[in-house]
Amino acid sequence: MLSLNDFQSLLAGYARRHPFPDDPPMLYEPCTYMLSLRSKRLRPVLTLMACELFIDEVERALPAAWAVELFHNFTLIHDDIMDAAPLRRGQPTVHTRWNVNTGILSGDVMLIFAYKHLLKVHNDRIAVQLVNIFNRVAIQVCEGQQRDLDFEQRDEVSLSEYLYMIEQKTAVLLGGALEMGACCAGASAVDGMHLYYFGLQAGTAFQIQDDWLDAYGDPERVGKQVGGDILQNKKTFLTLKTLELADEADRAALREWLRTPADTPGKVEAVRALFDRYDISAHVAEAKAKLQRSAYEHLDAVKVPLDRQTLLRQTVEQLLERDH
Amino acid sequence: MLSLNDFQSLLAGYARRHPFPDDPPMLYEPCTYMLSLRSKRLRPVLTLMACELFIDEVERALPAAWAVELFHNFTLIHDDIMDAAPLRRGQPTVHTRWNVNTGILSGDVMLIFAYKHLLKVHNDRIAVQLVNIFNRVAIQVCEGQQRDLDFEQRDEVSLSEYLYMIEQKTAVLLGGALEMGACCAGASAVDGMHLYYFGLQAGTAFQIQDDWLDAYGDPERVGKQVGGDILQNKKTFLTLKTLELADEADRAALREWLRTPADTPGKVEAVRALFDRYDISAHVAEAKAKLQRSAYEHLDAVKVPLDRQTLLRQTVEQLLERDH
Numbered sequence: 001m002l003s004l005n006d007f008q009s010l011l012a013g014y015a016r017r018h019p020f021p022d023d024p025p026m027l028y029e030p031c032t033y034m035l036s037l038r039s040k041r042l043r044p045v046l047t048l049m050a051c052e053l054f055i056d057e058v059e060r061a062l063p064a065a066w067a068v069e070l071f072h073n074f075t076l077i078h079d080d081i082m083d084a085a086p087l088r089r090g091q092p093t094v095h096t097r098w099n100v101n102t103g104i105l106s107g108d109v110m111l112i113f114a115y116k117h118l119l120k121v122h123n124d125r126i127a128v129q130l131v132n133i134f135n136r137v138a139i140q141v142c143e144g145q146q147r148d149l150d151f152e153q154r155d156e157v158s159l160s161e162y163l164y165m166i167e168q169k170t171a172v173l174l175g176g177a178l179e180m181g182a183c184c185a186g187a188s189a190v191d192g193m194h195l196y197y198f199g200l201q202a203g204t205a206f207q208i209q210d211d212w213l214d215a216y217g218d219p220e221r222v223g224k225q226v227g228g229d230i231l232q233n234k235k236t237f238l239t240l241k242t243l244e245l246a247d248e249a250d251r252a253a254l255r256e257w258l259r260t261p262a263d264t265p266g267k268v269e270a271v272r273a274l275f276d277r278y279d280i281s282a283h284v285a286e287a288k289a290k291l292q293r294s295a296y297e298h299l300d301a302v303k304v305p306l307d308r309q310t311l312l313r314q315t316v317e318q319l320l321e322r323d324h
Numbered sequence: 325m326l327s328l329n330d331f332q333s334l335l336a337g338y339a340r341r342h343p344f345p346d347d348p349p350m351l352y353e354p355c356t357y358m359l360s361l362r363s364k365r366l367r368p369v370l371t372l373m374a375c376e377l378f379i380d381e382v383e384r385a386l387p388a389a390w391a392v393e394l395f396h397n398f399t400l401i402h403d404d405i406m407d408a409a410p411l412r413r414g415q416p417t418v419h420t421r422w423n424v425n426t427g428i429l430s431g432d433v434m435l436i437f438a439y440k441h442l443l444k445v446h447n448d449r450i451a452v453q454l455v456n457i458f459n460r461v462a463i464q465v466c467e468g469q470q471r472d473l474d475f476e477q478r479d480e481v482s483l484s485e486y487l488y489m490i491e492q493k494t495a496v497l498l499g500g501a502l503e504m505g506a507c508c509a510g511a512s513a514v515d516g517m518h519l520y521y522f523g524l525q526a527g528t529a530f531q532i533q534d535d536w537l538d539a540y541g542d543p544e545r546v547g548k549q550v551g552g553d554i555l556q557n558k559k560t561f562l563t564l565k566t567l568e569l570a571d572e573a574d575r576a577a578l579r580e581w582l583r584t585p586a587d588t589p590g591k592v593e594a595v596r597a598l599f600d601r602y603d604i605s606a607h608v609a610e611a612k613a614k615l616q617r618s619a620y621e622h623l624d625a626v627k628v629p630l631d632r633q634t635l636l637r638q639t640v641e642q643l644l645e646r647d648h
Contacts, residue, residue: 027470078432082425101406101473104428108402108435109466115439116459124448131455135440142433146351149425 001311002052007045011069014062018117030094030106031113034073037089042319043177044069049312050181050195053304061184063120064130068177070114071134075141077107082149111138121184129183133192137176144169151235159240163204171203194298201295202316205288209320211236212284215272217322227268233258237287238280239271245278292320325635326376331369335393338386342441354418354430355437358397361413366643367501368393373636374505374519377628385508387444388454392501394438395458399465401431406473435462445508453507457516461500468492475559483564487528495527518622525619526640529612533644535560536608539596541646551592557582561611562604563595569602616644 002010015035020028044065051061079085080093081103087093095103118134121127147165151157178195211229215238219226229236239258243251254274260267275281295316299309326334339359344352368389375385403409404417405427411417419427442458445451471489475481502519535553539562543550553560563582567575578598584591599605619640623633 024467024470024474026474027467078428081428100424104402104405105466105470105473108432109463111432111435112459112462112466115455116463119452119455119459124452127452127455128443128448131439131443131451135436135443138436139433139440142429142436143348143351146348146429149429150348150350 007048031110046177047181050178051185053308054185054187061181063117064180064184067114067117070110074107074110140168140172162240166207167204171200174203175199191302194301198295198298201291205291208237230268230271231262242278331372355434370501371505374502375509377632378509378511385505387441388504388508391438391441394434398431398434464492464496481559486564490531491528495524498527499523515626518625522619522622525615529615532561554592554595555586566602
């Protein structure tokens with residue numbers, strides 16, 4: 001069995017053997033730049049791990065894994081434009097370092113290269129299955145991003161709408177990454193589906209945890225300013241669940257706080273006090289646990305020996321145990 | 325044999341049977357809008373015509389034809405953002421009617437839907453061939469668009485660089501549309517290649533003719549302001565060929581004119597006088613004729629009876645005979 005490091009080395013080697021073309025530089029330099037930014041490459045690693053559940057030759061899943069990574073980076077380039085984000089992984093975003101047009105076009109070509117890598121699998125049937133999974137996932141990611149943009153413009157968003165949005169925007173790709181790995185190994189469609197739902201539900205649990213860490217995590221260990229979502233009036237599991245549970249006065253108070261500017265004194269503390277009044281941390285833990293249980297039921301249903309699952313289980317458990 | 329109208333009806337029927345989803349509306353309404361704009365749908369028609377060279381069941385090529393049309397519209401949405409174009413086919417562009425973010429994301433999802441349609445071909449081997457052709461073409465179109473953007477920033481562009489840019493940006497898709505039609509019919513790779521080069525060279529000839537019509541065409545029949553390219557200081561076959569042929573004084577004069585604002589009195593006439601001094605219309609005719617000859621050599625090499633080629637020949641000839 002390979003280690004996380006082994007998988008990351010395999011990916012780095014594949015990337016080195018398949019660089020972007022040199023010309024035209026203004027098109028491909030931003031692609032190379034984006035992929036050079038520090039990243040754990042979780043998604044393509046999941047593809048390789050899913051493949052290794054079934055077969056030893058994980059190299060077979062490398063092109064699909066790299067396609068997943070390219071797709072993810074394509075979405076980051078375009079999302080950063082839409083969010084007007086100046087930084088990504090501590091470095092200037094593509095549209096900041098170059099310009100918006102470059103960001104659009106380099107993102108486009110990166111998406112097309114993702115499809116190009118998918119077809120490197122030397123089996124037509126598997127290639128078609130991969131492109132089908134990829135299309136299904138990619139369309140949902142676009143829909144999730146659109147819903148996220150829509151929510152910013154709306155006053156009222158329900159918790160279930162929010163959960164569907166984060167599912168589409170982020171969790172679906174984790175599920176798809178796993179399903180594609182299984183597909184590369186020639187696994188059955190049923191096993192592929194169980195892995196998809198495992199990733200989908202673990203990914204949703206991860207996102208809810210991420211919302212909680214933003215408000216309650218140790219800023220030093222989380223690596224960003226605490227309460228950033230609150231300051232920016234973002235709709236999160238915490239705010240939407242509190243709005244669902246709160247009495248009229250508290251709901252009005254929370255709504256009021258979420259209309260104030262980021263530099264309003266005492267904002268983070270006041271909003272957290274409202275969260276606490278409705279025991280929001282317990283609700284987060286409960287929602288997360290429910291998703292995790294369901295996720296592991298799907299993983300348990302995959303027909304492979306337990307010892308082949310160790311690394312995948314460990315990796316996902318570590319992701320979901322960041323309680324600081 | 326079907327007529328041009330028949331092909332357009334087939335495409336309209338396919339589009340009706342495969343609408344975009346309704347939700348989220350902000351993602352899909354712009355896609356539906358874009359495809360509702362008046363268009364002769366030349367590219368997907370070429371796909372159907374190429375299929376009909378080999379087999380009677382042109383319906384087999386409908387999903388690929390529609391993928392070509394979706395890809396073309398995806399490039400239009402994103403190019404219009406990059407060019408800050410307010411109008412497309414006489415109607416507001418997507419980013420004008422909605423906004424830039426919507427243009428980016430709706431374009432993205434339209435590209436992914438193109439791949440989705442490609443896979444509707446119920447033969448894995450052909451599906452993989454189609455996606456391969458599509459990828460090769462799509463990457464070149466992005467490269468061509470990048471070169472076009474680069475040229476706007478550069479003082480010196482050679483005629484051969486320009487020809488390569490228009491080949492990638494526009495002609496490659498015409499060639500690819502034909503090659504994909506042949507592929508759907510199960511034609512040989514050699515026949516597919518000949519059709520690709522037929523489309524590539526006819527498409528380049530068409531673009532050169534378009535440059536000439538912009539300066540010399542009858543504005544009423546061309547349907548746009550005469551000399552628009554000159555007024556906007558665009559690099560075209562006419563300007564670059566003149567710069568190549570002219571003596572030093574005329575080259576300097578042309579360069580000077582192409583730095584003046586659009587409203588400089590006498591601009592179009594002065595630039596055309598320089599074109600005329602170097603007999604540019606004859607050079608256009610010669611370059612066009614050479615490309616056409618080569619294009620038809622490729623079409624002649626395709627192993628199908630002459631009577632099956634009639635409509636394709638007529639259609640392309642009509643495109644290349646607009647001398648008004």
